[in-house]
Amino acid sequence: GKGELQDAEEYFHRATQADPNDGEILMQYAKLVWENHHDRDRASVYFERAAQSAPQDSDVLAAYASFLWETEDDENEGGNRQTQNDVEKQETEPVKISKEENGAEDLTTTNYSEDSNDPDYLKKMIDENPNNPLFLKKYAQFLFQSKRDLEAAENYYSRAVSADPSDGETISEYATLLWELHHDQEKALSLFEKAVQATPGDRILN
Secondary structure (H helix, E strand, O other), rough: OOOHHHHHHHHHHHHHHHHHOOHHHHHHHHHHHHHHHHHHHHHHHHHHHHHHHOEEEEEEEHHHHHHHHHHHHHHHHHHHHHHHHHHHHHHHHHHOOOHHHHHHHHHHHHHHHHHOHHHHHHHHHHHHHHOHHHHHHHHHHHHHOOOOHHHHHHHHHHHHHHHHOOOOOOOOHHHHHHHHHHHOHHHHHHHHHHHHHHOOOOOOOO
C-alpha cells in the first residue's frame, strides 16, 4: 500500500536526478507526486519537464493531458466558488458603506468589466473583428466551460488557434476539447505538443 508508493516515489525521484532528461521517468514521478500528495504545482513541473524531454512520446503526453484535465476541473470548481463569494461580498459590503452616487459609479464599472466576458458582447466583437484571437478565445471558453456547447466551441477554438498559433493556453484548451468531444487522441496529442512548444518558458495552465 502506502509504503510501496513512497518507495516507488523515492526510486523515481532518484532516477530523475540520475537522468533529468528521461521523459518516461519524469512522467512516472509526476504521476506519483500527484497521486500521493495531490501536489499540483510540483507534479505540474515534472509533467512539463517530461513533455519537453519527450515531445514525441504519446504516453507522456497523454498522462500530462489527463493531469491537466483533472486539475482544470478542480480549478474551475474552486474558481466558480470563489467568484460567487466575491460577488456576494460586493453586494453586501460596498452598498452599506458608499453613498448612492458612489454605488452608481461602482455599478457602471462592474458592468463594463463584465461586458468583456458577456457572450453577446463577445459575439458582436467577433462579428466586427473576425480574426481577433482574444475575442475568439474568450467566446470559445464561454461555449466550452459555461455553455458546454462543444461543437460550437470547437469552431471558435479552431479559429482562435489559427489567429494566434503561439498561444499555448488556447491550444491546450482546444486539445482538451477535442479529446472530450471526439476522443481523437492523435489530434489532441499533436496539439498538446504544439502547446508545449508554443510556451516552452511558462506553464501551460497559468
